[in-house]
Amino acid sequence: MPLKLHLCLLLTCLTVNSSAVLAKEIKLEDLLNVQRQVQAQFDRARQAVVTVQCGGGTGSGVIVSPSGLILTAAHVTDGGKKKANIVLHDGRTVEATSLGVDTATDAGMLQLPPPAKAWPYAALARDVRELKIGQWCFAIGNPGGWDAARGPVLRIGKLVKISANTLQSDCVLMGGDSGGGLFNLNGEVIGIHSRIWTGRDQNLHVSMAPFLRSWDMMKKGESVTLWEQGNGGWMGIYTEGTDAGLTVRKVAPDSPGAKAGLKEGDIILSVNNKKMAARPEFREAIRARRTGELVTLKVKSGTVERLIEVKLGKQPQE
Numbered sequence: 001m002p003l004k005l006h007l008c009l010l011l012t013c014l015t016v017n018s019s020a021v022l023a024k025e026i027k028l029e030d031l032l033n034v035q036r037q038v039q040a041q042f043d044r045a046r047q048a049v050v051t052v053q054c055g056g057g058t059g060s061g062v063i064v065s066p067s068g069l070i071l072t073a074a075h076v077t078d079g080g081k082k083k084a085n086i087v088l089h090d091g092r093t094v095e096a097t098s099l100g101v102d103t104a105t106d107a108g109m110l111q112l113p114p115p116a117k118a119w120p121y122a123a124l125a126r127d128v129r130e131l132k133i134g135q136w137c138f139a140i141g142n143p144g145g146w147d148a149a150r151g152p153v154l155r156i157g158k159l160v161k162i163s164a165n166t167l168q169s170d171c172v173l174m175g176g177d178s179g180g181g182l183f184n185l186n187g188e189v190i191g192i193h194s195r196i197w198t199g200r201d202q203n204l205h206v207s208m209a210p211f212l213r214s215w216d217m218m219k220k221g222e223s224v225t226l227w228e229q230g231n232g233g234w235m236g237i238y239t240e241g242t243d244a245g246l247t248v249r250k251v252a253p254d255s256p257g258a259k260a261g262l263k264e265g266d267i268i269l270s271v272n273n274k275k276m277a278a279r280p281e282f283r284e285a286i287r288a289r290r291t292g293e294l295v296t297l298k299v300k301s302g303t304v305e306r307l308i309e310v311k312l313g314k315q316p317q318e
Helices: 003-017 028-048 208-213 215-219 256-260 279-287
Strands: 049-054 057-063 069-073 083-087 093-102 107-111 136-141 153-162 166-169 181-183 189-195 203-207 237-242 245-251 267-271 294-301 304-311
Touching (some): 028 049, 028 153, 028 181, 049 069, 057 136, 107 208, 166 189, 166 279, 189 208, 237 279, 267 279
Antiparallel strands (some): 049 083, 057 069, 083 093, 136 153, 136 181, 153 166, 181 189, 237 245, 267 294
16 A cells, blocks of 8 residues: 555544544545655654564564664563564564563663664654653654564554653554654654553553663663662662553562552552553652652452552661
């Protein structure tokens, strides 16, 4: 399908399916203007998006420097200097090395080998404060893994929520898109796909803030943090988004979470009556709390749902 027609169809669908908070009459000329801007940026942006094959899983990533630095989601690589196969936009496969991760925000990095000539790359939008709710954006990734007949896939949408470390958009994403790029209409990377919701149209992306904050540490291959913590508060648990929901994977001994009765395998359904579906969202909910504050969790243990109160403690010194 020609790109122009493909974009027209995507934009038409978007005006019908956009979230209610953004719903308003959109003029045809506005849509055509967005189409022109996306067309102008798409070719360069798609050349920077890659497929990441690491540890038996498949995700996406974005090359952000001519030397071959790739931004992706932490859960795609898991860090630890592992080897990963990178499928470039033209189908060539290159081996890369995973670098550091920020497990709390789901930010990860990989490094391609030194190139004979500069790698294709996308520039970063470095100031999260410039982003606005309702701003047009486009997502690129490789849903379902690399497909030579299709290449990287483009979806268009708007930002529906902006927080300290995460963005939420209504771009339609699918499995395999994790780690791919969310771009503004200037073709700059504003986010990395992190968690894909069941509805597929309210997805979470890591903003550039966590990457820029921990850039040097992650490039050195360091794991920035393990436990979800608040603003001075600490729960002492490590979670992972799974098909079953937000699952507790580790509980630090003698931590507030352990004292409250959280166990490995518990599924966190809500925090203070706010439903939780993804780890970055949970991270944001905890970051808003202070040491000594009580947090009410709705937890599913096996088939039993229960409410527990966790009194946040102070992050212990390493």
